Amino acid sequence: MFHFIKALSKSLHIEQLVDNLFRREWGKLISVLTKLFGPENLQLAEDVVQETLLKALNTWKINGLPQNPSAWLFTAARNKAIDVLRRQKTHQQYTKSITPLLQSEYTLLPTVNDLINDVHIDDDQLKMMFVCCHPQLSAEAQVAVILKTLCGFSVTEIAKAFVTNYDTIEKRLYRARQSLKENNVSFELPPKTDLDNRLENVLTAIYLLFNEGYSSTHHDDLIRNDLVQEAIRLCELIGRSKLVNTGASHALLSLIHFTAARTEARLDEEGNILLMKDQDRSKWNREMIGKAIFHLEQSAVSENLSRYHIEAGIAFEHAKAVVYKETNWNNILHYYDVLNRIYPSPVVALNRAIVIGELRGPSEAIASIEAISNISLLKKYYLLPLTLGELYSKLDQNGKALAFFKEALLLTQSAAVKKLILQKIDLIDQ
Amino acid sequence: MEKFMLIFHGCPDVTPSPEEMQASMAQWMTWIDKLAKDGKYVSGEPLMTGGKLIKGSIKGVTDGPYAEGKEVVGGYFIINAENYDDAVALCTGYPDFDKGGSIQVRQVMKLDM
Numbered sequence: 409m410f411h412f413i414k415a416l417s418k419s420l421h422i423e424q425l426v427d428n429l430f431r432r433e434w435g436k437l438i439s440v441l442t443k444l445f446g447p448e449n450l451q452l453a454e455d456v457v458q459e460t461l462l463k464a465l466n467t468w469k470i471n472g473l474p475q476n477p478s479a480w481l482f483t484a485a486r487n488k489a490i491d492v493l494r495r496q497k498t499h500q501q502y503t504k505s506i507t508p509l510l511q512s513e514y515t516l517l518p519t520v521n522d523l524i525n526d527v528h529i530d531d532d533q534l535k536m537m538f539v540c541c542h543p544q545l546s547a548e549a550q551v552a553v554i555l556k557t558l559c560g561f562s563v564t565e566i567a568k569a570f571v572t573n574y575d576t577i578e579k580r581l582y583r584a585r586q587s588l589k590e591n592n593v594s595f596e597l598p599p600k601t602d603l604d605n606r607l608e609n610v611l612t613a614i615y616l617l618f619n620e621g622y623s624s625t626h627h628d629d630l631i632r633n634d635l636v637q638e639a640i641r642l643c644e645l646i647g648r649s650k651l652v653n654t655g656a657s658h659a660l661l662s663l664i665h666f667t668a669a670r671t672e673a674r675l676d677e678e679g680n681i682l683l684m685k686d687q688d689r690s691k692w693n694r695e696m697i698g699k700a701i702f703h704l705e706q707s708a709v710s711e712n713l714s715r716y717h718i719e720a721g722i723a724f725e726h727a728k729a730v731v732y733k734e735t736n737w738n739n740i741l742h743y744y745d746v747l748n749r750i751y752p753s754p755v756v757a758l759n760r761a762i763v764i765g766e767l768r769g770p771s772e773a774i775a776s777i778e779a780i781s782n783i784s785l786l787k788k789y790y791l792l793p794l795t796l797g798e799l800y801s802k803l804d805q806n807g808k809a810l811a812f813f814k815e816a817l818l819l820t821q822s823a824a825v826k827k828l829i830l831q832k833i834d835l836i837d838q
Numbered sequence: 839m840e841k842f843m844l845i846f847h848g849c850p851d852v853t854p855s856p857e858e859m860q861a862s863m864a865q866w867m868t869w870i871d872k873l874a875k876d877g878k879y880v881s882g883e884p885l886m887t888g889g890k891l892i893k894g895s896i897k898g899v900t901d902g903p904y905a906e907g908k909e910v911v912g913g914y915f916i917i918n919a920e921n922y923d924d925a926v927a928l929c930t931g932y933p934d935f936d937k938g939g940s941i942q943v944r945q946v947m948k949l950d951m
Binding site: 421422424425428429430431433434458461462465466467468469470471472473560561562564565 | 846852853854855856857858859860862863864866867868870871874882883884912913914915933
């Protein structure tokens with residue numbers, strides 16, 4: 409009888425296992441432990457979280473899930489943290505403001521209890537994001553550190569996401585941790601004067617994460633849903649926060665949802681890429697588009713017009729067109745003009761040229777590509793020759809088109825994109 | 839119906855990623871789910887690492903047993919099964935075979951009074 413009751417009080421059923429439970433809890437625990445140990449001891453926080461989750465796995469796999477897995481983990485992490493502090497308190501510095509409190513047994517417990525809980529978990533994860541995106545770290549290091557700390561990716565998994573080897577990522581993370589230490593990075597939001605600038609870093613990293621997920625540059629799978637989901641989760645966290653100006657984050661959320669809504673329509677049954685004009689728009693995810701519009705409205709809270717506001721506006725124009733030929737290219741051109749003025753870049757100029765092609769024909773588009781001032785920056789960007797190839801083939805200049813397609817083929821590592829280009833080459837050769 | 843004790847040996851990978859832990863947890867829960875639905879699952883407990891060994895007429899206490907990694911006992915289940923063949927068959931769902939884990943199956947002695 410005793411065993412019978414006991415078995416019922418545990419969650420033994422698979423349905424109770426929340427998706428990504430271990431990943432999500434990893435990010436939360438890293439955040440609160442970094443608050444305690446300080447960003448200079450990131451490795452220590454990671455070790456404690458690894459041990460905590462492993463203990464949880466070994467207990468739960470036999471015992472079933474506890475009623476509240478998150479609370480279980482926080483308690484276990486708190487106990488491990490106290491062990492670590494007792495063992496090391498004489499010869500290690502933690503977050504400056506709390507170090508004295510940790511050195512006396514009398515204040516150690518209340519201090520740890522106060523810091524290691526989930527009362528302010530959203531704010532803690534937000535602060536952790538700012539730590540990960542410290543300007544001293546390179547853009548690629550920022551994304552790697554976010555994936556490692558907030559999203560719980562292993563070094564192997566990050567290396568796989570970016571098709572590089574284990575050692576490259578391991579070194580990148582090591583240097584990032586060293587840099588956090590050397591620059592005395594604190595677990596606080598940047599001062600108000602610097603906040604918007606620094607938020608831009610954070611949003612850029614999330615944008616990169618999303619792009620890598622949505623259009624994997626190196627991976628065999630064109631779309632990596634786990635990366636897309638993590639980008640949305642982190643961005644929602646910023647959108648919910650009352651600590652930062654959230655207009656730009658809502659705009660980014662809107663852009664991400666508009667774009668991700670097209671996922672299902674983007675590949676045909678054989679895994680070939682379908683371009684926007686060939687997509688079955690009934691496959692666009694209406695729920696996602698609804699969220700995108702919601703966030704677009706929310707994004708109006710900010711006075712500043714970020715690049716994400718404008719890009720979300722462009723995505724909105726595409727979403728509004730029930731069929732491709734109803735696309736309002738004039739509105740889109742207007743958005744690209746604004747974007748090109750506020751955030752000029754050759755990539756924006758290239759996209760603007762494509763819109764000009766839709767409005768005024770391929771010759772005008774080619775002329776406007778040739779007029780891009782710093783076009784040499786796009787030397788290795790496969791979309792430049794791919795676009796030119798496309799435009800020349802519309803003009804029936806097949807020799808030029810073929811040369812550009814072949815150039816594009818050499819510049820991409822994505823299997824799906826290569827396949828798309830080869831199909832275009834075949835069409836000309838026929 | 840007889841009772842059997844399944845004793846889990848081996849300490850699988852100590853550095854799994856959260857995603858791998860999630861997968862492992864899902865496999866264990868699927869296995870237990872199946873055992874419970876078929877009325878086979880009775881109880882189970884995980885065991886902490888380390889322990890004490892008490893030995894000899896002087897009842898000397900030492901730390902341990904520090905067995906080899908592959909011998910460490912991580913926990914046990916009590917299950918219902920008809921006989922050894924049935925009990926062994928129920929172990930096919932154990933998720934840690936390919937992670938170096940093994941199961942010792944022992945029948946619980948019944949005293950007929």
